[in-house]
Amino acid sequence: MQDDNRNLILATALSFLVILVWFVLFPPEAQAPTTLEQQQVQQEQLGDVTDGTSQVTGDVPAAVTPAASRTEALERAERIRIETPSLTGSLSLTGGRIDDLDLTQYRETLAPDSPLVTLLNPEGSRGAYYAQHGWGPAGGGITFDQVPTGQTPWEVESGDTLTPDSPVTLAWDNGAGLIFRKEIAVDEDYMFTVTQSVENTTGAAVSLFPYGIVARIGEPETINFYILHEGVIRESDGEIAELDYDDMPDLDFSTREGGNVEAVEVENAGWIGFTDKYWMTTLIPENGPFTTVAKYSERSDAYQTEIRLPPVTVEAGATTQSTTRLFSGAKERDLLTEYERDLGIERFVDSIDWGWFWFLTKPIHYLLAVFNAFIGNFGVAIILLTLFIKALLFPLAYKSYVSMSKMKKLQPEMEKIKERAGDDRMKLQTEMMELYKKEKVNPAAGCLPILLQIPIFFSLYKVLFVAIEMRQAPFFGWVQDLSAPDPTSWLNLFGLLPYDVSWAPLIISIGIWPILMGVTMWMQQKLNPAPTDQTQAMIFAWMPWVFMFMLGGFAAGLVIYWVANNTITFIQQYLIMRSQGVEVDFFGNVKSSFKRKKDKPAE
Known part of the structure; x- marks a missing residue:
C-alpha cells in the first residue's frame, strides 16, 4: 500500500x-511599451533602385515625422471601399496599398459593442501595417521615377467597391510610354489576388521585375510568450522558417539594401509574411523561382517581408503581367487547409504554431x-x-x-x-x-x-x-x-x-x-x-x-x-x-x- x-x-x-x-520558471515576459519615436515613424515610398538586378533596397524615410491617428491617416488619400463577408476596409489610391482592414467575424472582446479586430493600418498612422505591390526597374534605361512608388497617384479604371463579385482596376501612366495597371480581386474570406500589368507603348524593350511588400512600422505589440511565435514566417520549398521581431535587427547589414536583410531563394513554391497569434498577412507568389526577403531598417524602425520575382522583358508594343496572392486575415484551420488544397499553397496550415508536439x-x-x-x-x-x-x-x-x-x-x-x-x-x-x-x-x-x-x-x-x-x-x-x-x-x-x-x-x-x-x-x-x-x-x-x-x-x-x-x-x-x-x-x-x-x- x-x-x-x-x-x-x-x-x-x-x-x-x-x-x-x-510555466513558472519561464513565464511570459512583460511587453515593453512601444516608444513614441517608434510610433511616429512612417514609410513614404518604396525605395531606391540598385543595379540591373531584382533587388529592392526598401523604402525608409530619412527622418522621423509625427504619426497621425488612424482616422487622419485614412483621410489623407482617396480610397476604394473593401466589403466582403469577412472583411471591411479600404485600399489607398496613393501607392495603391491595401492598408485598411477590419475582420468582421472577430471583435476585440466579448462585449457585443466591442470594436472589430483591426488588422491593417494605413501608412503614416501609429502601428502602420500594409501591403503594396509594384514593379522595379531591372535595366534597359528605366529609372526609378518611371515606375510606381509608395506615393504614386493611381486612378480608378474600373470598379468603385472591391467585393467578391466585383474586382477593381487601378491604372497609372508614367508619361514616358509605360502604362501600369493593378487588378485587385478578393474572395469571400481573406485572400486577395493582385494581377499587375505593364503596357509598353515606347519604341524599345524595357526590363522590369514585379514585387510585393508587407511592411510594419515599429515593432508591434506581441504576447511575447516563448511557446508562441510572432514575427516573420516563411515557407520555402517545403521548409517552414520563423524569425522573431527582435532578431531582425541582428540580421546581416546590407548597404545596397539599406538595412538588415535575410534573403532566401525559392525554386518551386513558397510564401512569406508576418504572423500574429491569431492573424496573418502573407505574400504568396503563384510559383517559383523567386526570392523571399525579411528586412529591418533601423532609421525608420521598419520591418518588411518581400517577394521579388525574376525580371521580365516587355517588348515595344507588348504587355506583360504578373499575378500574386495576398492573405490577410484569421488563421482558421479549415480555411487554411482549403487554400492549401485548392490553391496549391504548400504547408499553409502550418502557419498555425503547432509547436514541438505537432504530432499531437x-x-x-x-x-x-x-x-x-x-x-x-x-x-x-x-x-x-x-x-x-x-x-x-x-x-x-x-x-x-x-x-x-x-x-x-x-x-x-x-x-x-x-x-x-x-x-x-x-x-x-x-x-x-x-x-x-x-x-x-x-x-x-x-x-x-x-x-x-x-x-x-x-x-x-x-x-x-x-x-x-x-x-x-x-x-x-x-x-x-x-x-x-x-x-x-x-x-x-x-x-x-x-x-x-x-x-x-x-x-x-x-x-x-x-x-x-x-x-x-x-x-x-x-x-x-x-x-x-x-x-x-x-x-x-x-x-x-x-x-x-x-x-x-x-x-x-x-x-x-x-x-x-x-x-x-x-x-x-x-x-x-x-x-x-x-x-x-x-x-x-x-x-x-x-x-x-x-x-x-x-x-
Whole structure:
C-alpha cells in the first residue's frame, strides 16, 4: 500500500514538476511599451533602385515625422471601399496599398459593442501595417521615377467597391510610354489576388521585375510568450522558417539594401509574411523561382517581408503581367487547409504554431473540431476528447490498475519481508524484487497513466492557446471564453458578493472550475488510505490544493479537461480495483483524513 502511494506521489509530482518548469520558471515576459519615436515613424515610398538586378533596397524615410491617428491617416488619400463577408476596409489610391482592414467575424472582446479586430493600418498612422505591390526597374534605361512608388497617384479604371463579385482596376501612366495597371480581386474570406500589368507603348524593350511588400512600422505589440511565435514566417520549398521581431535587427547589414536583410531563394513554391497569434498577412507568389526577403531598417524602425520575382522583358508594343496572392486575415484551420488544397499553397496550415508536439496538437485540434461540429460547443468537445483519450489509453490503464491491485494484495507479504529484513536495505530490496518477479507485478506501473498525460496536457494547452477556434468560444454559464481563465473568484463568493476582485492575482483569485479540479484530484487520492509515512502523508494531503491554485489561472478549457480526466480516472480506477477483489473504502479514507492524529514520538 505504501509503495503504491509512493509511486502515485512520485508520478503526480513528476508530471506537475514538468508543468512548473515550463510555466513558472519561464513565464511570459512583460511587453515593453512601444516608444513614441517608434510610433511616429512612417514609410513614404518604396525605395531606391540598385543595379540591373531584382533587388529592392526598401523604402525608409530619412527622418522621423509625427504619426497621425488612424482616422487622419485614412483621410489623407482617396480610397476604394473593401466589403466582403469577412472583411471591411479600404485600399489607398496613393501607392495603391491595401492598408485598411477590419475582420468582421472577430471583435476585440466579448462585449457585443466591442470594436472589430483591426488588422491593417494605413501608412503614416501609429502601428502602420500594409501591403503594396509594384514593379522595379531591372535595366534597359528605366529609372526609378518611371515606375510606381509608395506615393504614386493611381486612378480608378474600373470598379468603385472591391467585393467578391466585383474586382477593381487601378491604372497609372508614367508619361514616358509605360502604362501600369493593378487588378485587385478578393474572395469571400481573406485572400486577395493582385494581377499587375505593364503596357509598353515606347519604341524599345524595357526590363522590369514585379514585387510585393508587407511592411510594419515599429515593432508591434506581441504576447511575447516563448511557446508562441510572432514575427516573420516563411515557407520555402517545403521548409517552414520563423524569425522573431527582435532578431531582425541582428540580421546581416546590407548597404545596397539599406538595412538588415535575410534573403532566401525559392525554386518551386513558397510564401512569406508576418504572423500574429491569431492573424496573418502573407505574400504568396503563384510559383517559383523567386526570392523571399525579411528586412529591418533601423532609421525608420521598419520591418518588411518581400517577394521579388525574376525580371521580365516587355517588348515595344507588348504587355506583360504578373499575378500574386495576398492573405490577410484569421488563421482558421479549415480555411487554411482549403487554400492549401485548392490553391496549391504548400504547408499553409502550418502557419498555425503547432509547436514541438505537432504530432499531437494537430490531431487534438482536429478531434475538437469534429466533436464541436456534432455538438456545437467546444467545452463539451473537450470533455468528449477526454473520453476519447481515456478510451484510447484504457488497455494501458487497465494493466496499470490491475498491477496496483495486485500490489495491494501483496501488502501482508511485503510487511513480513520488511520485518525480516529489518535495517538491511540490500536484503529488503532483493526479497522485494523476488516477490514482484514471482507474482508478476510491476511496482512502477501505476505511474504510466499519469506520465502519459504530460504530453497530452501540453498539447491541449498549446491548442487552446494558439487555435483561433478557441478564442472567445463559450461553454456554459459563466465560462464564455475557453481560452481565458475561469472568470469567477472565491474572493467574492463567485459573484454573490458585490466586490470587484480584479486586483487579485489569478493564482489566488481562483474560480469554480479550478476548485473542482482540486476536489476531483483529492477524490482520486481517497481511493487509497493515506501513507503511513508522515512526510508522504503531508505531501499527499497538500498536493491537490497546491496545484488547484497553481493551475487556477490557466485557460478554462484546460481546467475543464483536467476535471473530466480526474473524474473518469476515478471511475476507472474504482471499478478496476473492485473487479480485482480489492476492497476500496473511499468514504472511510475520506473520514480518516479529517481525524486529527497525534504526532508519534521519535524513536
